Amino acid sequence: MANIKSVTKKTKAQAMGMHSEVLTGRTQQKFFNPDEAENFYYFGTYDVDFNKRTDLDVKDMSAADANKEIDNLMSQGYGTIVIKNPQGKHSLGVGILNKLNLIFEGSLGYFGIGSCDGPTVRINGRVGWSCAENLMAGKVVIEKNAGSCFGAAIRGGDLICKGSVGARTGIDMKGGTIIIGGDAGAFTGFMMQRGRIIILGDVGINLGDSMYDGTIFVGGEIGSYGSDAIDSELTKSDQDWLKRKLRVAEIGENFDVSKMKKIVAGKKLWNYDNLEPTEKKGAI
Amino acid sequence: MCGIAGLIHRGKSSNVGSELQGMLQALKHRGEDSTGYALYGETDGKNFIMRFKVGENVGEGSSSIVEDVSVYDERKKIVDQTIVELGAKIVKEERTLPYSLRYEIDYNKKDLLEFSQQIENIPGVEILSMGKSLEVIKDLGNAKAVCERYSLDKLIGTHAIGHARMATESGVDIKSAHPFWGYPFSDVSVVHNGQLTNYWNNRRALENKGMRFMSECDSELIAVYLAEKMRAGASLEEGMKESLSGLDGVFTYFVATKDSLGMAKDTMAAKPLVLYESDELVAMGSEEIAIRSVLPQEIDTYDPFDGEVKVWQI
Numbered sequence: 001m002a003n004i005k006s007v008t009k010k011t012k013a014q015a016m017g018m019h020s021e022v023l024t025g026r027t028q029q030k031f032f033n034p035d036e037a038e039n040f041y042y043f044g045t046y047d048v049d050f051n052k053r054t055d056l057d058v059k060d061m062s063a064a065d066a067n068k069e070i071d072n073l074m075s076q077g078y079g080t081i082v083i084k085n086p087q088g089k090h091s092l093g094v095g096i097l098n099k100l101n102l103i104f105e106g107s108l109g110y111f112g113i114g115s116c117d118g119p120t121v122r123i124n125g126r127v128g129w130s131c132a133e134n135l136m137a138g139k140v141v142i143e144k145n146a147g148s149c150f151g152a153a154i155r156g157g158d159l160i161c162k163g164s165v166g167a168r169t170g171i172d173m174k175g176g177t178i179i180i181g182g183d184a185g186a187f188t189g190f191m192m193q194r195g196r197i198i199i200l201g202d203v204g205i206n207l208g209d210s211m212y213d214g215t216i217f218v219g220g221e222i223g224s225y226g227s228d229a230i231d232s233e234l235t236k237s238d239q240d241w242l243k244r245k246l247r248v249a250e251i252g253e254n255f256d257v258s259k260m261k262k263i264v265a266g267k268k269l270w271n272y273d274n275l276e277p278t279e280k281k282g283a284i
Numbered sequence: 285m286c287g288i289a290g291l292i293h294r295g296k297s298s299n300v301g302s303e304l305q306g307m308l309q310a311l312k313h314r315g316e317d318s319t320g321y322a323l324y325g326e327t328d329g330k331n332f333i334m335r336f337k338v339g340e341n342v343g344e345g346s347s348s349i350v351e352d353v354s355v356y357d358e359r360k361k362i363v364d365q366t367i368v369e370l371g372a373k374i375v376k377e378e379r380t381l382p383y384s385l386r387y388e389i390d391y392n393k394k395d396l397l398e399f400s401q402q403i404e405n406i407p408g409v410e411i412l413s414m415g416k417s418l419e420v421i422k423d424l425g426n427a428k429a430v431c432e433r434y435s436l437d438k439l440i441g442t443h444a445i446g447h448a449r450m451a452t453e454s455g456v457d458i459k460s461a462h463p464f465w466g467y468p469f470s471d472v473s474v475v476h477n478g479q480l481t482n483y484w485n486n487r488r489a490l491e492n493k494g495m496r497f498m499s500e501c502d503s504e505l506i507a508v509y510l511a512e513k514m515r516a517g518a519s520l521e522e523g524m525k526e527s528l529s530g531l532d533g534v535f536t537y538f539v540a541t542k543d544s545l546g547m548a549k550d551t552m553a554a555k556p557l558v559l560y561e562s563d564e565l566v567a568m569g570s571e572e573i574a575i576r577s578v579l580p581q582e583i584d585t586y587d588p589f590d591g592e593v594k595v596w597q598i
Contacts, residue, residue, distance in 0.1 A: 087573070087576045087580060088571070088572030088573045088575070088576045089573065090571075090573075106582055107572060107582070107585070109571055109572050109573055110556075110571065125582060126572070126584070126585050126586070128556075128558065128571065128572055129556055144584060144585075145584075145585070145586040145587065146587075147556065147558070147587045148553060148556065148587060163586070164586065165587075166553060166587035166589070167552070167553035167554075167589070167590055168553075183589075185553055185587070185589045185590055186551070186552065186553050186589070186590040186591075187552075187553075204553075204589055204590055205551070205590065205591075
């Protein structure tokens with residue numbers, strides 16, 4: 001049975017004014033007790049050694065076979081796996097729930113790195129639609145461009161694309177950080193609920209449309225604002241956080257973060273925090 | 285769902301039949317009810333090439349009515365006779381399948397409207413394409429099956445577009461398969477991935493202007509829409525840009541002419557497209573694996589943005 005944590009005390013980040021959302025209600029998060037060894041790991045996860053390295057050529061493999069082989073290698077303790085010749089295959093590197101250093105030498109198709117929790121992934125090529133969907137934790141770095149729905153519904157972790165991304169980046173995201181080195185398409189941050197998006201370049205139309213919460217930082221031009229997306233003041237702590245995040249992401253080294261625009265939700269459409277219980281039922 | 289693919293070699297010819305077959309076959313999981321090719325081959329440019337059908341493929345999965353081959357023969361005879369009456373001459377004829385034919389026609393008039401109308405007035409006959417370079421080949425089955433059936437793998441040309449169809453808005457038959465010819469314009473073809481929601485409004489308006497629809501497939505609207513714009517004097521690119529507001533729904537489509545290839549993506553960017561562009565070659569498809577079938581080495585690709593229109597020349 002999961003514990004229900006009530007968050008009444010301000011976290012450090014909240015005290016700094018980084019975000020205003022307060023986590024309430026039921027959670028599906030499972031709290032592990034380190035004293036109970038049998039419950040300490042997710043089912044199907046492995047204790048890997050980052051110094052144990054191997055290559056895997058997936059040129060003539062199906063995506064399912066490639067993913068099974070990655071799982072097999074992790075079960076043998078390999079902590080650094082280099083995937084050769086991914087050649088735009090779909091759904092590679094999905095469902096990894098432990099720490100792992102995964103490197104793709106090439107490009108991925110759709111739904112790559114989906115539903116992961118913990119790995120550090122570097123892709124030396126491009127990714128297609130819905131990369132890193134539902135990411136819980138970890139870090140994913142894409143050296144070239146990404147398709148649409150980049151980081152859809154992520155809950156946590158850092159997702160970095162050094163090139164440009166398509167439409168609906170961060171759609172429905174509930175946490176984590178998405179960093180884009182180039183431009184982003186239409187409907188960026190569509191229906192986002194929490195988390196942060198940083199775009200160093202330009203963004204398309206309807207930025208932050210129907211966003212509930214969360215923050216979007218834009219360095220370039222904005223095509224247009226979506227419903228309920230409004231400007232907010234870029235604070236000193238925002239700038240410090242942006243600098244730190246960009247440094248860790250190894251992107252935009254000399255970028256002037258003081259000129260970035262900060263976009264948040266106006267909370268005029270749906271603001272669950274302000275609704276009465278009966279109204280919440282109607283909204284659902 | 286449907287998958288689309290296209291490529292254009294700039295400044296040289298290549299085996300576009302085989303290349304497009306590889307690209308479409310890589311997309312077969314997006315639909316294999318039917319597959320269509322619009323190939324722009326090397327010709328001397330003297331005669332028109334007319335691809336037409338006198339019946340439907342009634343094989344497994346087809347929604348067409350079974351007809352006797354003698355009916356096809358009778359329709360072919362009337363076509364031959366009509367061509368002569370129109371002052372044209374059949375230089376070469378090939379009957380690939382009982383219902384599918386390819387004619388090379390010596391015809392001096394530039395306006396194909398009267399010619400096309402006369403041929404298509406014959407019940408059961410539809411021109412799939414007409415042009416001095418374009419050949420539209422479409423039939424039921426996946427890319428490999430259609431390519432083998434029509435021996436397309438050796439066709440040399442500069443550019444091509446194709447479509448792997450999962451039938452959603454209309455029947456499984458050749459008339460609803462893509463690509464659509466930009467009737468009555470020589471050498472214009474269109475493939476589309478998506479759904480158009482103002483099909484009937486546009487269709488009624490275009491039919492009132494004298495435009496012709498052969499199927500009830502919403503994608504045909506794009507070809508007719510662009511043809512009408514061009515008839516009114518717009519360039520291809522201007523017509524494509526107007527289509528972004530004139531057509532409602534979600535779409536990514538390709539259009540090709542004798543010497544160019546274009547793409548347009550709707551303002552919602554709801555349908556996928558991956559693009560590779562270099563000085564020698566432009567290749568694009570619904571998924572990167574389509575491009576990988578012709579360019580297996582590591583390349584730089586990108587997704588065009590919402591509302592983007594691009595046109596490349598050979």
